[in-house]
Amino acid sequence: MKNLFFLTVFLLLVFSLTSNAQAITSELIVAGKCDMCQKRILDATDIKGVKSAEWSPETQVLKVTYKADKISLQEICQAISLVGHDTEYLLSSEKAYENLHSCCMYERLSSDSIKEFPPQEK
Numbered sequence: 001m002k003n004l005f006f007l008t009v010f011l012l013l014v015f016s017l018t019s020n021a022q023a024i025t026s027e028l029i030v031a032g033k034c035d036m037c038q039k040r041i042l043d044a045t046d047i048k049g050v051k052s053a054e055w056s057p058e059t060q061v062l063k064v065t066y067k068a069d070k071i072s073l074q075e076i077c078q079a080i081s082l083v084g085h086d087t088e089y090l091l092s093s094e095k096a097y098e099n100l101h102s103c104c105m106y107e108r109l110s111s112d113s114i115k116e117f118p119p120q121e122k
Helices: 002-019 035-044 073-082 094-098
Strands: 023-029 050-055 061-067
Touching: 023 073, 035 050, 035 073, 061 073
Parallel strands: none
Antiparallel strands: 023 061, 050 061
């Protein structure tokens, strides 16, 4: 019985430590225009390590909270660019952009405006 108690306490400690992994919240520009874009962008961020994401067509700002030990901001931007949306850190390919619905054809970001990824926060 005593061993069961210690095992339970140990498991609770382990789970509490893993659930307290550092979560980072970042805001970044993601180009898009409409509700279809919003769904596509949010679907792209529905990946392991991302805890939450919100994007507004009006502001074009994505607020994303993620676990830095599971995923990086660069990987999140790559997922978004694969579905055809430019971010302030990474442009989507022409092919991905051209596959967007006609109402989703946003004004592309300039390659001159692309920023370097910030260092991974720890």
